[in-house]
Amino acid sequence: MSELVSVLHLPRVRGAENRRRTLVACVVSAMLLIVLTVAGLVAHDAAMATDFTRSNLAPCLSHPFGTDWMGRDMLLRTLAGLSTSILIGLAAAGVSAVIALVLGTAAALGGRKVDAAISWLIDLMMGIPHIILLILISYALGKGFIGVTVGVALTHWPSLARVIRAEVLQLKDSTFVAAARRLGASNVHIALRHMLPYVLPQFVVGLILLFPHAILHEAAVTFLGFGLSPEQPAIGIILSEAMSYLSAGMWWLAVFPG
Amino acid sequence: MLEVKDLAFAYPGASRLLYCDFSFCVEAGERVELRAPSGFGKTTLCRILAGYEKPLAGEVLVDGAPLPKRGASPVQLILQHPELAVDPRMRMADTLAEGMAGSRERSLAGARSQLLSDGEVCRVVEGLGIREQWLSRFPHELSGGELQRFCVARALLAKPKYLIADEISTMLDAVTQAQIWGFILEELARENCGLVFVSHSSALSARIATRTVNLSD
Amino acid sequence: MDSREHERFHAEGIPHDHDHGDGAREHASSRHADAQHHHGHDHACVSRHPHGHHLLQVENLCVSFSMYDPDEPFFRARKRDVKVIDNLGISVHEGEIVAVVGASGSGKTLLADAVMGLFEPNATVTGTVWFDGVQQDALGLSELRGRGLSLVPQSVAHLDPLMKVGAQVEGLPRGGETRQARRRRREELFSRYGLASEVAEMYPHELSGGMARRVLLCCALMDSPRVIVADEPTPGLDLELAVRAMEDFRAFADAGNGVLLITHDIELALRVADRVAVFKDGTVVEETAVANFASPDTLRHPFSRALWHALPEHGFEVVGENEVAGAEGSCGEGLLVGDALEGIAGADTPCGEGAGFTC
Structure with a gap:
């Protein structure tokens, strides 16, 4: 049959294997993080080593990022600083996300009064500027690694808690949860089988979004001098120290860690 | 006997009572059609009967006892939209297993493989024309008709004394409708189970109902 | 008309005229007698061809989506094309309401989208669409949207x-x-x-x-469109209200226009439409006048006959399971349970065709 069939529409992108690319991207970024952290931990001591004969070198082959005024290699310092920051970020984001999960779920399932209290707390936390609270907590806990981690963890949970509360509330009223309940499913079963699979992606995304946020705030607090102690290599410290040398033309101190 | 006594109901925030001092009852083995104009609240009544909504006043009794707070309810509801009644992130075998009494204590991974070794499940699955490979699918991979078979199977496996069917075949083609209803009627007769249903199709109601309750009177 | 259907008509010895040479499908006569069978469909008494062609004609419409294979492990799953609409053909004449009847979620809305020139980004759509005798491409369809062809959501x-x-x-x-x-x-x-x-x-x-x-x-x-595509216009209405709601469409059709009514409700279709297209597994298996639904003998396709028998006002029974057993077909009865389930798995279509979207 001689039939002219016209193609009305074709997909624009053909055959992109999205799932596989996502998997590869995830593995590569996880590897990068792990390698950075491990390298930084290994380089930690080397990064503290001073060598006044080689101070204030501009970037060259043996010191790709240059050296600072105490002759410390900036590449090693940056690596060590990054690993400290990643560890703080991971710990703070993790704790923060768990607080969010617990409070968000409690607000959604705990009845009207609990919900009102937690919602009020969320609004309160969101109303206060992060950095002020962060400085206060960090200072009260005696600065250092613990102070910064707790400070960041305690200030970053509200937005994620709100998201989780909304998600759980929506699930609680969904028809399939009502149906499961009428079929005799226990609360544990409903929480594990019907709620966890929905909250988990929100939780993971929230955690990942918190992570850079936590690092940034850690660096900010340290920069302001309320965070880590100055001998520790951390991005905030390095930048803070670099500030005073910038006017002397030692740009490499700030550019590479930044 | 499924009894509704002096029921009053209004949605939160609504000024008008949807039901006020409403009573009716269904005997075991009876098939009752609920008839009322659009927007009267047939679906709401179905939800109240199955315990999905709490009435403001009055009670729903099965053989003299109120609906249990825990455990499988003796009144099971099948909805018009099966897509809403199944968890979109659960495979169909797990959804089906929810209907089986006692399966919740078992690990659900185990339940999936044991599902078809249960004679009861097999009979229902086969009678409703559910295919074995659908069991490992997610809801979005099945059509409305296929999902509704699962919802019916799940409700029947919970061994209800009364089944509530709210426009369950409205979205289905006539062949699927006939097949699903054929099996439901068979099961109702076998278990001496009562039925309350809503349908906008008068021909279908005439086929199924043993009694019609006109809510607007 | 696709070759498969073509063969069927020949096999059944139904006379079927060929006028496939020209794009616009000229007709010898502008009117047909009621229920007269003529290139692939039966006509209703109101169906007219005043200019010798259909008002809207769709042929060989295929819509497929590229999606992951559900039967493979998550990360190893390959994408493949799933045909949702397969070689569909339908015509709308002047002065008539054509109802497309099939279960909801079976792809009828995609037909409406394709006719309106609306395509999903990952869809592959092929086929031929004539509007008022002129073959249209994707651009033509999008220009007709609202002016020649309108959608009632x-x-x-x-x-x-x-x-x-x-x-x-x-x-x-x-x-x-x-x-x-x-x-x-x-x-x-x-x-x-x-x-x-x-x-x-x-x-x-x-x-x-x-x-x-x-x-x-x-x-x-x-x-001022000529054809209205109405996609499930009466959800949640009981039959009387729905029929009243359709009066406006009737008036529109009587003024010499066409209505393509997409619905899952066969009772409504039989009450208000002039012709019914039975939609199954992504294609129209039969396009016939409503009058032919009076008895199963005047229906041609086994699935239409099964529909007739399954209607509550007729037999309300599932007949001819072997004939209609598609993706929605039931399993064989009378076998031992274990055997039956194996039988189903074995006899099933390879998952290329029916998976996911069929109904």
Whole structure:
């Protein structure tokens, strides 16, 4: 049959294997993080080593990022600083996300009064500027690694808690949860089988979004001098120290860690 | 006997009572059609009967006892939209297993493989024309008709004394409708189970109902 | 008409004229007797061909999506094309309502989208569409949207909730039109469908169900279309109300236009339509006059006959399972349970065809 069939529409992108690319991207970024952290931990001591004969070198082959005024290699310092920051970020984001999960779920399932209290707390936390609270907590806990981690963890949970509360509330009223309940499913079963699979992606995304946020705030607090102690290599410290040398033309101190 | 006594109901925030001092009852083995104009609240009544909504006043009794707070309810509801009644992130075998009494204590991974070794499940699955490979699918991979078979199977496996069917075949083609209803009627007769249903199709109601309750009177 | 169906018609010895050479499908006569069978479909008494061609004709329409294989492990799953609409053909004549009947979720809405020139980004759509005797490409279809072909959606949810109804119906002037002309046209339509002039100042949530339906119809009629595609226009209405809601479509069709009514409700289709297209597994298996639904003997396709038998007012039974056993078919009865289940798994179509989207 001689039939002219016209193609009305074709997909624009053909055959992109999205799932596989996502998997590869995830593995590569996880590897990068792990390698950075491990390298930084290994380089930690080397990064503290001073060598006044080689101070204030501009970037060259043996010191790709240059050296600072105490002759410390900036590449090693940056690596060590990054690993400290990643560890703080991971710990703070993790704790923060768990607080969010617990409070968000409690607000959604705990009845009207609990919900009102937690919602009020969320609004309160969101109303206060992060950095002020962060400085206060960090200072009260005696600065250092613990102070910064707790400070960041305690200030970053509200937005994620709100998201989780909304998600759980929506699930609680969904028809399939009502149906499961009428079929005799226990609360544990409903929480594990019907709620966890929905909250988990929100939780993971929230955690990942918190992570850079936590690092940034850690660096900010340290920069302001309320965070880590100055001998520790951390991005905030390095930048803070670099500030005073910038006017002397030692740009490499700030550019590479930044 | 499924009894509704002096029921009053209004949605939160609504000024008008949807039901006020409403009573009716269904005997075991009876098939009752609920008839009322659009927007009267047939679906709401179905939800109240199955315990999905709490009435403001009055009670729903099965053989003299109120609906249990825990455990499988003796009144099971099948909805018009099966897509809403199944968890979109659960495979169909797990959804089906929810209907089986006692399966919740078992690990659900185990339940999936044991599902078809249960004679009861097999009979229902086969009678409703559910295919074995659908069991490992997610809801979005099945059509409305296929999902509704699962919802019916799940409700029947919970061994209800009364089944509530709210426009369950409205979205289905006539062949699927006939097949699903054929099996439901068979099961109702076998278990001496009562039925309350809503349908906008008068021909279908005439086929199924043993009694019609006109809510607007 | 695709070759498979073609062979079937020959095999059944049904006379079938060939006039496939030209694109516009000229007809020898402009009228057909009621229930006369003629290239692939039966006609109703109101069906007319005044210019020797169909008002809207779709042939060999295929819509496929590229998706992951559900039967493979998550990360190893390959994408493959799943055909949702397969070699579909349908025609709308002047003066008639054609109902496309099939279960919801079986892909009928995709047919409407394809005819309206709306395509999902990951869809592959092929086929031939003639509008009023002229073959259309994708650009032509999108230009016809609103002017020759209009869509009446399901509910007011398709209106912008923050815009007054009148302004939405008027829309923006196109070509050389003035805003005043569009306003006059809108007022004329509103008065024809019994909508008070205050309605134009209302927001969509203030409309009652019946008013909303008429507003949607006015939207569709604004640019004087010839064909209206109505996608499930009567959800949640009982039959009497639905039939009343369809009166406006009847009037539109009687004025020499065509309506393509997409619905899952076969009772409604038989009450208001002139012809019924039975939709199954992504294609139209039979296009026939409503009159032919009076008895199973006048229906050609086994699935249409199965539908007839399954209707509550007839047998309300599932007959000819072997004939209709597609993706929705039931399993064989009378076998031992274990055997039956194995039998199903074995006899099943390879998952290339039916998986996921069939109904």
